[in-house]
Amino acid sequence: MAVITALVDHLSRVPGVRGAVVAARRDGIVVAEALHEGLDGDALAALATSLIERCGRVARAAGREPPAMVQLRATGGTLVAGPVGGELVACAVAAPDANLGLVRLAIAESQGALA
Amino acid sequence: MSDDVRRWTAELAADPDSRAFLPLGEALRRRGLLEAAWKVARSGVARHPALAGAYDLLARILVDRGDEPGAADAWRTAVRLDPSHAGAHKGLGFLAFRAGDDPLAASHLEQALAVQPDDPGAARALARVRARRAGVDDGAAPVALPAPEASDGEVLVVDREGLVLGGEVRQPGGERAGEAIAAQLAGAAREAARAARLTGLGDWQLLTAEGAGGPWQAMPAGEEALVFAAYPDGCPGGRATLATERAARFARRWVEAMR
Numbered sequence: 320m321a322v323i324t325a326l327v328d329h330l331s332r333v334p335g336v337r338g339a340v341v342a343a344r345r346d347g348i349v350v351a352e353a354l355h356e357g358l359d360g361d362a363l364a365a366l367a368t369s370l371i372e373r374c375g376r377v378a379r380a381a382g383r384e385p386p387a388m389v390q391l392r393a394t395g396g397t398l399v400a401g402p403v404g405g406e407l408v409a410c411a412v413a414a415p416d417a418n419l420g421l422v423r424l425a426i427a428e429s430q431g432a433l434a
Numbered sequence: 435m436s437d438d439v440r441r442w443t444a445e446l447a448a449d450p451d452s453r454a455f456l457p458l459g460e461a462l463r464r465r466g467l468l469e470a471a472w473k474v475a476r477s478g479v480a481r482h483p484a485l486a487g488a489y490d491l492l493a494r495i496l497v498d499r500g501d502e503p504g505a506a507d508a509w510r511t512a513v514r515l516d517p518s519h520a521g522a523h524k525g526l527g528f529l530a531f532r533a534g535d536d537p538l539a540a541s542h543l544e545q546a547l548a549v550q551p552d553d554p555g556a557a558r559a560l561a562r563v564r565a566r567r568a569g570v571d572d573g574a575a576p577v578a579l580p581a582p583e584a585s586d587g588e589v590l591v592v593d594r595e596g597l598v599l600g601g602e603v604r605q606p607g608g609e610r611a612g613e614a615i616a617a618q619l620a621g622a623a624r625e626a627a628r629a630a631r632l633t634g635l636g637d638w639q640l641l642t643a644e645g646a647g648g649p650w651q652a653m654p655a656g657e658e659a660l661v662f663a664a665y666p667d668g669c670p671g672g673r674a675t676l677a678t679e680r681a682a683r684f685a686r687r688w689v690e691a692m693r
Contacts, residue, residue, distance in 0.1 A: 362633070381603060
């Protein structure tokens with residue numbers, strides 16, 4: 320749990336990140352969250368887990384492994400999500416000027432720590 | 435949980451015979467909560483065994499679960515119960531198209547359009563079936579990546595209903611994967627649009643997934659189409675993005691030229 324708490328804390332401190340959640344992959348229930356402004360943690364968790372699941376299906380159709388990281392770029396920023404520890408999904412919502420490299424690095428490090 | 439899901443759940447709890455299971459099951463399916471959607475749909479079918487819409491819902495969930503034969507059975511039951519059920523005819527039309535049975539696909543899509551003539555997805559699918567039957571569309575029209583530096587990637591152009599418009603992507607073993615990818619990509623694109631909208635990020639522009647086997651990306655190509663681009667392991671993300679953006683611009687013009 321300490322790794323999870325540290326992850327959302329770490330993600331939320333990256334400049335430009337509006338919020339971060341870690342959720343159970345199976346049902347999208349929030350395990351830990353750190354939200355800066357106006358973000359609904361429950362909704363973000365549900366959306367991130369669902370997006371990871373949908374991308375997994377596309378990957379299977381293409382004969383590839385499920386994604387280790389998913390990045391959704393939109394007009395107002397970017398959502399970055401990745402499975403961590405097999406049963407969890409980490410997700411951060413970032414403004415257009417955020418350092419996405421740091422966000423990705425934090426998720427990748429937690430994937431390594433919880434592998 | 436959204437307000438709608440709460441409302442339908444409460445309505446169903448208060449009256450288990452309510453037809454609220456139909457919008458509830460569909461909402462859960464669209465959220466990717468297939469187990470929950472499946473339970474709602476099964477319960478609905480048990481309580482309303484003569485309701486075609488219940489089988490239509492069941493079929494859509496089965497397609498999402500990858501059980502197309504099961505979905506076909508459910509849609510056939512829906513048609514038996516209600517021969518003018520547009521959703522069931524449309525579903526059977528799509529399945530027949532994917533299976534390469536163009537006469538059956540055309541028949542079902544024509545019946546769907548007879549009931550819902552304004553359904554753009556069914557109209558596009560029927561046009562595609564007719565083109566394939568006429569031999570002017572082999573299902574894999576060439577769509578080349580326009581950027582030489584991205585020649586190691588593969589591109590697929592699909593419509594928003596999950597049908598291939600052009601291009602092809604192959605699995606590592608060489609099998610054609612376009613139809614299967616297109617079917618799943620439509621759902622992923624809807625989920626991407628929903629996630630971007632509900633998190634206040636606006637309109638989605640690019641979806642990137644990275645994993646063993648290499649990155650793949652999806653991007654809107656105008657209002658009606660999506661581009662899917664798959665790259666080999668080791669392809670830098672920035673380079674893939676440039677190539678996908680070029681492919682999407684190219685595909686958008688290509689789709690407009692086909693109209």
